[in-house]
Every structure is written in structure tokens, then in C-alpha cells.
Amino acid sequence: MCGIIGIVGKSEVAASLYDGLTVLQHRGQDAAGIATLDGSRLRLHKGPGLVRDVFDREHMLGLRGHAGIGHCRYPTAGAEGSTEAQPLYVNSPYGIALAHNGNLINTETLRREVYEDDRRHINTDSDSEILLNVFAHELQIQDRLTLAPDNIFKAIAGVHRRCVGGYAVVTLLLGCGIVAFRDRNGIRPLVLGERDTPEGKEYAVASESVAFDILGFRLLRDVEPGEAVLITFDGQLHSRQCAEAAVHAPCIFEYVYMARPDSMMEDVSVYKARLRMGERLAAKIRRLRPDHDIEAVIPIPDTSRTAASSLAQALGVPMREGFVKNRYIGRTFIMPGQGERVKSVRRKLNPIPLEFRKKAVLLVDDSIVRGTTSKQIIQMAREAGARKVYFASAAPPVRYPNIYGIDMPAAAELVAHGRSEAEIQDILGTDWLIYQDLDDLIAAVIDGNEELAEFDASCFTGQYVTGVEPTYLRELEFARSDEAKAQRRQVG
Numbered sequence: 418m419c420g421i422i423g424i425v426g427k428s429e430v431a432a433s434l435y436d437g438l439t440v441l442q443h444r445g446q447d448a449a450g451i452a453t454l455d456g457s458r459l460r461l462h463k464g465p466g467l468v469r470d471v472f473d474r475e476h477m478l479g480l481r482g483h484a485g486i487g488h489c490r491y492p493t494a495g496a497e498g499s500t501e502a503q504p505l506y507v508n509s510p511y512g513i514a515l516a517h518n519g520n521l522i523n524t525e526t527l528r529r530e531v532y533e534d535d536r537r538h539i540n541t542d543s544d545s546e547i548l549l550n551v552f553a554h555e556l557q558i559q560d561r562l563t564l565a566p567d568n569i570f571k572a573i574a575g576v577h578r579r580c581v582g583g584y585a586v587v588t589l590l591l592g593c594g595i596v597a598f599r600d601r602n603g604i605r606p607l608v609l610g611e612r613d614t615p616e617g618k619e620y621a622v623a624s625e626s627v628a629f630d631i632l633g634f635r636l637l638r639d640v641e642p643g644e645a646v647l648i649t650f651d652g653q654l655h656s657r658q659c660a661e662a663a664v665h666a667p668c669i670f671e672y673v674y675m676a677r678p679d680s681m682m683e684d685v686s687v688y689k690a691r692l693r694m695g696e697r698l699a700a701k702i703r704r705l706r707p708d709h710d711i712e713a714v715i716p717i718p719d720t721s722r723t724a725a726s727s728l729a730q731a732l733g734v735p736m737r738e739g740f741v742k743n744r745y746i747g748r749t750f751i752m753p754g755q756g757e758r759v760k761s762v763r764r765k766l767n768p769i770p771l772e773f774r775k776k777a778v779l780l781v782d783d784s785i786v787r788g789t790t791s792k793q794i795i796q797m798a799r800e801a802g803a804r805k806v807y808f809a810s811a812a813p814p815v816r817y818p819n820i821y822g823i824d825m826p827a828a829a830e831l832v833a834h835g836r837s838e839a840e841i842q843d844i845l846g847t848d849w850l851i852y853q854d855l856d857d858l859i860a861a862v863i864d865g866n867e868e869l870a871e872f873d874a875s876c877f878t879g880q881y882v883t884g885v886e887p888t889y890l891r892e893l894e895f896a897r898s899d900e901a902k903a904q905r906r907q908v909g
């Protein structure tokens with residue numbers, strides 16, 4: 418996952434972009450970057466690490482201009498670190514900087530087309546670089562010295578025809594404005610906001626509405642699937658539907674784990690959706706074991722806290738803080754290598770033994786992906802003296818790779834892949850494992866907006882809304898398994 422943001426302001430925007438990125442930081446902790454328009458020049462600074470580490474005072478002073486875009490990255494394609502940090506830039510046509518959240522699944526076809534038909538060189542393994550060059554080519558063939566909104570929307574229609582996958586994109590198009598668009602299924606999120614200033618209205622787009630809250634923007638709406646918005650540098654907002662109608666299928670994993678609870682997505686409060694997940698899970702526990710002996714519900718910090726609180730309340734059992742999180746360690750799930758993830762869990766979470774001693778505890782997490790967290794946590798709860806350790810997941814078993822922007826590329830690395838719940842229970846070492854049912858998860862989100870009907874829930878079902886070639890899945894696993902990443906790191 419990545420965080421993206423773009424602002425067309427009436428005064429300097431670098432500080433707002435920076436602040437916006439810091440609240441989108443949970444979406445990507447590998448690299449960050451900002452590009453601004455300073456007169457006719459593009460200013461760009463990016464690098465590996467957290468937002469606070471990438472930019473110092475000098476960099477910020479250099480990022481002059483009233484319009485700009487920002488990105489924080491969690492890689493799903495290509496290399497980690499600095500080489501493929503975003504925004505990415507091409508000088509022709511016009512000068513374009515681009516920031517992308519998502520993942521394209523027809524990159525090999527596009528790579529060939531971009532070279533053989535469009536005569537463009539791709540210099541990295543990043544799918545975002547391909548996306549940028551497809552967009553550049555589609556603008557180029559508009560064959561205009563100065564672009565009108567119509568040309569831009571036609572170019573984006575061309576991007577939608579060629580690119581397959583999940584993408585929310587923001588671009589800085591020199592001489593024109595900020596252009597943002599979302600894949601035709603609306604898999605990846607993107608919202609539009611406005612802010613009034615004495616000099617006039619300012620517009621912004623971002624992955625999550627929480628960025629607007631802290632910047633004083635009002636959330637106007639989600640960008641529609643397949644829609645593009647253009648905010649010209651003089652502050653005019655244009656929008657158009659640029660794709661043929663397709664199933665609207667936002668990623669359900671955003672509600673489970675990715676998004677911040679204080680964000681609104683598709684008109685659904687992420688916080689309330691998580692509360693409903695907890696309530697539905699409690700109902701399942703009551704159904705399966707009316708006489709359960711759970712004495713305390715213990716959340717695995719941080720993301721599961723919301724669901725655990727409503728689950729505890731619905732069960733009528735106290736929720737206790739059994740683990741203290743070291744707030745200086747990042748999200749372990751989005752770390753690139755398994756070795757690092759395993760070490761980080763232990764460093765990140767420390768038990769409070771008195772909450773466990775002689776008790777039957779129910780540990781609650783938002784999801785179990787590789788099982789890295791749950792396995793260690795269950796062990797820690799036992800070492801701390803728990804009599805029984807039960808484990809509940811607010812999401813169903815994650816059994817299939819995610820190919821739309823969440824780095825779960827290898828089925829074999831998922832603890833639930835090809836396994837029954839009883840087998841997973843044994844591997845994790847819990848006395849009872851309870852998973853949310855998919856219907857309940859979906860209902861927990863839809864209860865917030867009944868117009869939603871479909872979701873990308875492919876990591877639970879193995880059904881991919883865009884369709885996918887089996888060869889792609891094999892190649893993805895080959896290129897991006899933990900083993901492949903470790904080998905690359907050794908070579909590089």
C-alpha cells in the first residue's frame with residue numbers, strides 16, 4: 418500500500434503535503450517524496466525511510482510552489498529503498514510527475530508495448546514507471562502544444578484501456594495542473610477535498626480523508642471508479658468519467674487493516690466498520706460457545722483495538738491491555754522481509770504478565786496473514802501464565818495473494834493457504850481459533866453504505882475482479898516471495 422496526496426493551493430503547499438504524508442505514513446514506510454511546481458520548474462525530493470527522515474529544513478525550503486504531490490511507499494513491485502521512490506518524473510511530453518498507490522498486473526505486456534510501440538525506455542522494475550509512461554504516451558498522441566481538459570481526459574481513457582490492476586494515481590502535469598484518477602473498479606481509495614482561504618478555494622486529493630482533517634480541508638467525496646479529476650493551477654476543478662462501467666469493488670482489506678480508523682472511505686467510517694466487525698465476531702463466538710469461559714479480551718495493538726473493544730462489550734467481558742506496543746517500531750506487516758518481521762514483533766509488543774496469569778484470555782487481531790504476529794503473541798501469552806489462550810481474527814482466513822497493491826504475493830507464505838482452520842489453530846498454538854465469516858465482514862462494511870455491493874475480497878476468496886492470468890500469479894510469487902527479496906538484497 419502507499420499513501421498519495423496532491424494539492425493545488427493559493428500559497429506554498431510543501432508544508433501541507435509534508436503534514437498530509439505524515440498522517441498517511443501507516444500506508445507506506447519504505448520511502449517518501451514530494452514534487453512541487455515552482456514557476457515553470459519541477460522541484461522534487463525523495464528518498465528511503467519515513468517522511469520525517471526524508472525531509473530536512475533545506476529540502477522543504479527547496480520545495481517551492483503553490484501546487485504539488487506527495488507519496489509514501491510500501492513496495493509491491495521492483496526494488497525497495499531509494500531507486501524506485503516516488504514521485505517519478507518524465508520530461509516528455511510537458512513534464513509529468515506521478516505518484517501511484519496500487520499494483521498493475523499486466524506489466525509485462527505493457528513493458529513490451531511501451532518499448533516496441535511507444536518507443537519509451539523503462540529503467541526500473543517499478544509498475545508505476547510503466548504507468549507513468551503509458552500516461553505520457555497517451556498525452557503525447559493528443560498532439561497539442563497546450564493541453565485542454567478534454568485532451569487530458571482522453572489520455573486517461575487510454576490509460577484505463579491499457580492498464581489492468583488496482584491504481585489510484587495523482588500526477589503533476591506541468592503547464593496544466595494536478596490530475597488524479599482511480600482504476601475502473603475503484604479498488605484503491607482516493608478522496609477529493611476543498612479548503613477556503615482568503616485568496617480563494619484550494620483543492621486536494623488524497624488516499625484517505627484523515628489527511629484532509631489535519632490540513633483543514635473538507636471532504637467533498639470519493640473520486641469515482643474510472644473517474645479523473647483535473648485541478649488546474651489557477652484553481653478550476655474539472656472531472657469526467659473516463660472508463661467504461663465496471664463493477665465497483667473497493668478493497669475490503671482497507672477496512673480490515675490498511676486505513677486509519679479516523680478515515681471515511683466510500684462514505685463508510687472505517688472506525689464504525691471495525692466496531693461492527695467486533696460485534697459480528699462476538700455473535701459468532703456466542704453462537705459457537707454459549708458457555709465460553711473467556712475472562713478477558715486482549716487486543717493486539719494497534720489496528721485490532723477498535724474491533725476488540727466492541728467484541729468485548731458485546732460479549733460482556735472486560736477488555737484489558739495485555740500488550741504494550743513500542744510506538745517507535747513501524748507496522749510489522751508492511752516490512753519487506755520475514756526475518757525483520759519476526760524480530761520486530763517481539764521488540765514491538767511486550768506483555769503485562771498480570772493480565773494473563775491463570776486467566777482464559779481471548780486475543781483479538783484484525784487479521785492473520787503470515788501468522789508472524791499471532792504465533793509469537795500466543796506464545797508470549799502462555800509464557801505470561803495464561804490458563805487458556807484463544808485467538809480471534811476480525812477478518813476471514815487470508816488464503817490467496819493480493820495483486821492490487823498489498824504485498825502478499827506468495828500464497829505459500831500465508832499461514833491459511835491450503836489449510837483448514839483446525840490445522841491453522843495447531844500451527845499457531847492456540848486453544849481455539851475463531852475467524853470472522855466473510856459475509857459478516859462484508860455486512861460490517863456495507864452497513865455503513867448500503868450502495869456498496871461488491872468488494873475486492875480476493876485475498877479471502879481467490880476471485881480477482883479484473884481477472885488474472887495464472888502465469889502472472891506464478892511470476893509474482895517467483896519475483897516477490899520473501900526468499901526472492903532476500904536474494905535480491907544479498908546480490909544488491
Ligand SMILES: O=P(O)(O)OC[C@H]1O[C@H](OP(=O)(O)OP(=O)(O)O)[C@H](O)[C@@H]1O
Pocket residue numbers: 674717718719720721747748749750751782783784785786787788789790791
Ligand atoms: O499474520 P501477520 O503476517 O503477522 O500479519 C497480521 C498482523 O500484521 C498487522 O499488524 P502490524 O504490526 O503491521 O500493524 P498494527 O500496529 O497497525 O496492528 C495486523 O494488524 C496483524 O497484527
Ligand SMILES: NC(=O)CC[C@H](N)C(=O)O
Pocket residue numbers: 418419490491492493494495501517518519520521543544545822823
Ligand atoms: N503499495 C503500493 O501502492 C505500491 C505502488 C507501486 N506498485 C510500487 O511498488 O511502488
Ligand SMILES: [Mg+2]
Pocket residue numbers: 717718719720721782783790
Ligand atoms: Mg497488528
